[in-house]
Amino acid sequence: MSESRGEVVGWLTQSRHAVHALAAARIGVGLAVLGLLVTNFGNRQAWVGDASLWAEPTRAVSRFPEIALLDGVSADILTVVYVAVILAAVAFVLGWRTKAANVLLLVGFIAVTGQNPLLSTASDNLLRIALLWMLLMRLADVWSLDAARLERPGSEQAVPEWLRTGLHNVGLLGLGTQVALAYLAAGLAKVAQPQWQQGTALFGTLQLPEYRPFPWLSDLLSVGTVPLALVTWAVLVSQLFFVPALVNRTTRNTVVVLAVAVNLFFGIVLGTLWSAFAVVAVTGLFLSDDLWEDLGYAVADVTAPVTDRIVDAWYALADRVEDWWFRFVLPPVDWVRATVFRR
């Protein structure tokens, strides 16, 4: 008993787990929110602004205090806040001041999407819950601007290392369990229905006009018996066996890849891309961290020519700004200090 307790305490306190997987989740969640907000930017007034008075009765019964931030504000203020949330999402993706970006993104995301509960989706819930748990975690240990900043000598952390590590692992436990429960609940609900067992459950969905952005693709998948059964069972297997497959590294990685593929595929087929992206972002938590690290190296290799040029251009720009600062800004400032203030 005490040995297993020691193992649990060791897992919780000795090192932060899944740092690459969580960095990937941070990027994925940020992109899902960013995609949603950018896609709806043009229609923001009808969705959550002045012209959303038609949705006010559902807003009135919402229990989110954050929606008061935007309730009844002018179009200009909505735009300012909306853009601020977009910028918070960008900062979150880049891992720049990640914790502050996390807080802003959580509050801003609820404030915006909460204005119109009628048009919220299940993935809004998932994103909100992920952002909540992420408050406890260290999401920017790798693949972030913060990682570079905090590695510099002299940088200090407000929270002691042991507490950061403990909170990180508690948050990982909470979010991981939440995602596993989502898969378990979805899989069990589906397998109880005969149409999922028979491999025909998605016929109706693929025939509905609202879920047919590419009608030829939907017909290709739903009209033939074999394609329909394959995609239906792929969904069922990826959800029903997700939790049991977590016990073994090989099966875990396999089911994660399957679930990610299924979600992205149906995100495109059904026209629910950003919702699918949100699910993919948190599903990736379960992929082994060393695989994420390898993937990171592979991406870095592929993108090196571009990123190197960007870094070089950035240094060149920084040099020019510095030259300009020393040549044109500091001399008059020094002159004013020396002559006017005599300091």
Added chain:
Amino acid sequence: MNDETDPRDPRDPAETPGDAVDTDRSVAEHEVRVRTESATAPDDAPQTEAAPPVGHTPPDASQGWRAVLILALATVAVIHSVVIALFLAPDGPVRDAAGPTRLAFYVNPYFQQSWDVLEPSAQRVDESLQIRARVQVDEETVEETGWIDVTAADLRTLRRNAAPDRMSTAARRLATNLNGVMFELGIGGRAVVGASTTDGEGNRVAAGLADEGVDPQLVARFTRLDTMLTRFASLYARASLDDPVVEVQYRVGRRVVPPREDRDDVRVGDLEFGLFTVGWRPAVTTQEREQRAFDTWVKGD
């Protein structure tokens, strides 16, 4: 979630970097460049002079009150997860013992979720929202317009678009919700809803439904939806029509995807909608800026 540490990382936690403070920018730049290069060439990267392994905590953190605190927080996370599991569980004795109302109170609003959070789900009902208006064509004449199919207009924006905007689903969501309520209202309730209420927004309907013995919570749900649909129809009619809108009416349609065996003969688009039509409502007055913003969405300016 996984518990592997990086087996390829040979760095010793004891080999922490020194306290040397480097303020020289060129040296700092060099360090950043080294980090960038090491990210692209892991095999050649220096492994020992950098920071300890990412996320490493000194061993003493697993001792004493600190460990107890972290363990307590982890226990809270586990208890929370059990509550979420009960909330997501199907109706049954275990869930009943926990108390569905208590579970919902805990979960709402921040952890609100449902079993169908993961797409895709099996669906087979196509829904429609249509509106029409009575418009003042001159001082003495009011004319009725034809029905405007709002959902059909929305479908055009969904074509070849894997990430449509949310407003393109608004009419369908309203129709879905109202269809559900209309079925629950029963024949008597639907007769009340279908009657004209041109002398007051919704109030007479609510009273009529109460007289029919409809559950007060259902009346409240209908009233909310009726208010939303009347406002939506008013805004949409004004955005679509040139003459002043006096009254609006809406109806919601529903048709079911035919069985798969009949797919060669009939598709859902070939079927007529089964319709629920409500009575005429006075057009809701809105501020000019609200209408202008709604016009932007409808007309796509």
